[in-house]
Amino acid sequence: MAGLVPPGTTVKPDASTAKPKxxxxxxxxNLPCPIPYEEIHREALMSLKxxxxxxxxxxxxxxxxxxxxxxxxxxxxxxxxxxxxTETIKIPTAHYEFGANYIDPKLMLIGRVxxxxxxxxxxxxxxxxxxxxxANAQLTNEPHMSHGMINFDYKSAPGxxxxxxxxxxxxxxxxxxxxxxxxxxxxxxxxGASYIQNVSPHLSLGGEVFWAGQHRKxxxxxxxxxxxxxxxxxGQVASTGMVALxxxxxxxxxxxxxxxxxxxxxxxxxxxxxGYDYILRQCRLRGKIDSNGCAAAYLEERLNMGLxxxxxxxxxxxxxxxxxxxxxxxx
Amino acid sequence: MSSRITLKTKGKSVKGAKDSEKSxxxxxxxxxxxxxxKAKVITHYGFIPLVIIIGMNSDPKPQLHQLxxxx
Numbered sequence: 001m002a003g004l005v006p007p008g009t010t011v012k013p014d015a016s017t018a019k020p021k022x023x024x025x026x027x028x029x030n031l032p033c034p035i036p037y038e039e040i041h042r043e044a045l046m047s048l049k050x051x052x053x054x055x056x057x058x059x060x061x062x063x064x065x066x067x068x069x070x071x072x073x074x075x076x077x078x079x080x081x082x083x084x085x086t087e088t089i090k091i092p093t094a095h096y097e098f099g100a101n102y103i104d105p106k107l108m109l110i111g112r113v114x115x116x117x118x119x120x121x122x123x124x125x126x127x128x129x130x131x132x133x134x135a136n137a138q139l140t141n142e143p144h145m146s147h148g149m150i151n152f153d154y155k156s157a158p159g160x161x162x163x164x165x166x167x168x169x170x171x172x173x174x175x176x177x178x179x180x181x182x183x184x185x186x187x188x189x190x191x192g193a194s195y196i197q198n199v200s201p202h203l204s205l206g207g208e209v210f211w212a213g214q215h216r217k218x219x220x221x222x223x224x225x226x227x228x229x230x231x232x233x234x235g236q237v238a239s240t241g242m243v244a245l246x247x248x249x250x251x252x253x254x255x256x257x258x259x260x261x262x263x264x265x266x267x268x269x270x271x272x273x274x275g276y277d278y279i280l281r282q283c284r285l286r287g288k289i290d291s292n293g294c295a296a297a298y299l300e301e302r303l304n305m306g307l308x309x310x311x312x313x314x315x316x317x318x319x320x321x322x323x324x325x326x327x328x329x330x331x
Numbered sequence: 332m333s334s335r336i337t338l339k340t341k342g343k344s345v346k347g348a349k350d351s352e353k354s355x356x357x358x359x360x361x362x363x364x365x366x367x368x369k370a371k372v373i374t375h376y377g378f379i380p381l382v383i384i385i386g387m388n389s390d391p392k393p394q395l396h397q398l399x400x401x402x
Contacts, residue, residue, distance in 0.1 A: 060401075062401070064387075064393035065386065065389060065390075065391060065393050066391075067386065067389050068386030068389055069386075098379070100382040100383050102382050102386045104389075109381070109385065110382075111378045111382050119374075119378060119379070121374065121378045137374065139371060141375075146371060148371075187367075
């Protein structure tokens with residue numbers, strides 16, 4: 001009878017409390033893939049730099065299919081013209097923008113064309129598990145005003161399974177699954193390369209180099225990102241003189257605070273901003289204030305399924321420039 | 332006089348070789364510039380139709396009237 005009772009029942013609770021401690025031990029050979037180098041400031045950018053606009057914005061997205069959709073946008077509002085004087089000159093403009101999107105797990109094509117003939121095209125294609133190609137272009141009818149860029153990204157694939165090693169040879173240390181590299185080619189003889197690696201479950205370090213033939217500039221930069229469940233801190237330095245630091249603290253599921261500092265050591269220019277991001281059930285509210293005397297807020301309210309109401313406000317006290325916008329997004 | 336003539340022809344032949352080398356690089360540049368210009372025009376006019384064609388041929392196939400009507 002005693003044999004029917006599994007001998008481990010009394011031992012089990014101890015085993016279950018002991019297990020999580022064992023799992024917390026870091027496996028440095030199996031770190032997750034880091035985020036792409038250009039998205040290193042992603043959380044701070046999402047909180048501090050919403051897409052502020054001025055005037056009316058109406059977006060209608062019609063899905064024909066799971067993967068294919070068309071979008072129609074109407075934008076009416078003043079556009080700023082760069083002027084010599086301190087006053088900002090605004091000219092009222094109105095655009096209609098037609099867009100077509102095809103989104104597939106392996107291929108993504110997004111195209112947007114405006115009434116004045118400008119085309120904004122983005123392509124993302126997964127050539128294999130590790131290698132992906134991204135291209136984007138802004139083409140205009142004016143000569144010499146078009147830009148294009150193509151990137152090749154190599155990342156270590158998440159589904160890689162090592163062959164069961166009798167003794168793992170030291171070579172495996174080089175085949176880390178935890179890095180990404182990217183090569184970029186753009187018009188105007190622009191070449192760039194970047195590399196980012198996860199060195200611990202929370203810390204990733206990366207670097208980039210770029211060479212712009214047309215402007216005769218080249219540069220090198222380094223970046224570091226430390227994140228855990230509650231916060232993300234990033235720092236980036238570049239030889240063009242830019243130092244960018246950011247810190248985002250997640251206070252709860254709904255609230256996060258962010259701050260960032262941009263310092264250019266060549267031109268001794270400093271900008272810092274502090275902002276908040278409330279993600280509630282029916283709305284998302286972001287606000288920020290800047291050291292340039294600029295306060296901004298952006299509200300997206302979900303009125304109904306597929307119907308979003310947007311309000312955007314930006315007050316620049318130094319330039320005495322006030323921008324208010326409202327819009328509706330359908331679909 | 333004859334020496335002058337030979338000198339002249341020598342100069343011309345050296346120039347000729349340099350010209351053909353220069354023109355090879357120039358040819359390559361010209362062709363690549365021509366190709367980039369054509370690619371830019373093709374992309375400018377053809378990208379959105381390409382996305383629409385790929386989308387209309389994906390599963391489940393949407394109908395043509397769905398493309399044009401706002402419903």
